Amino acid sequence: GIYVQIRNITFKERKKLKNHFVLGFVPFGGCFEEFIEPFISEMKILEKGKIMNIQGRTCLVIASLGDITADLPQGNDLVGVKRHGANKVCRTCNTAKDSLTLNDLDLPSVSRYHHQTDKQFEEIFAASTITERKKIATQYGLRLQPTILDQLRWERHLQSPHDIYHVTAGKVLRFLKITIDALSPEGKVEFISFWKSFEYPRRWQKLPNPISHIDSFMMSDCLRLAMMLPFILNRFLKTKHFKQSELDKLRVRTGVSRNNLAVKLWLRCWILMAKTMAIAFKHSFTEKDYIELQEYFENLPNLHVNYHLVQHARNYATLLNTSVETKEMVHKIFKNSVLRTNRKNIDLDLLKRYNTLFAMRYLFDGGIDS
Structure with missing residues (x-):
């Protein structure tokens, strides 16, 4: 699914489902560039400015692409960077695959910059044979062709931040599975016992059993779990x-x-995970918060994308400004609706349901057609 959100509204309004607009759905095996081409054409017009009549007033409307968010493989595709089987797999920097987890990375010196990538694409185009083009593209970690989004006015590496929800929830889920696998049978029994007696916040729904239902955990479940688990483990x-x-x-x-020191290290890792989640999802940041976020990410299991989350937080004020948690809720509505279609023309059925849902919201909000 491809969704659009208007950015010049308040943070509270941006988090409402009704302010996430669906462009459409690209079927498996479909061509993204063919699908998005009409949108790109309209955005080109809006970049130059278009006179519109808005509530009886003549206005000049100017719009441009703010940022794009996607999971790691699709995000690389949208920027024109090779996926994670290549030597240089990061869409934000030129770090080689075997150096992604080094502690002393100098990000400014290895970062990808828009003008440099433009020159690298020009070098690829100038190659006389397809073999030479592929060789140069592999050297730079780029695809053979730039993305269709390059037709717009945007900075491909700055305006394609990693999504905090996908990145951090995946870490929590992975660490949870490692922790459960490391527990002895007695440890699992104790874990479930303290899990059931833990004092949940009243507004939280009861989470499923993390041992028997680990594969059913959603991103929101993982993030809540990260806040609870240090307290549960510390008790037993x-x-x-x-x-x-x-x-x-x-x-x-x-x-x-000693074994007891190893157990303390395990617990400390969960504590750092919880502190990181707490600060990463804050609604506002101070300069001290940026520094603490950097320290927490350095102390987590050393995964490369952690470095860039701190940079994204500085670029966009907070990580919540580029997160996709509300979009995931919208997408879940469509996924649940698929089961109620005849699965012959799914995109048309989903868009009909979307239009009906949007009309109902409009009426509930007091909207009246003239």
């Missing part, structure tokens, strides 16, 4: 609750000498 976790083989692995990797 001891060396006897871990498999000895897992403790041995952790001791070898961290260099600690």
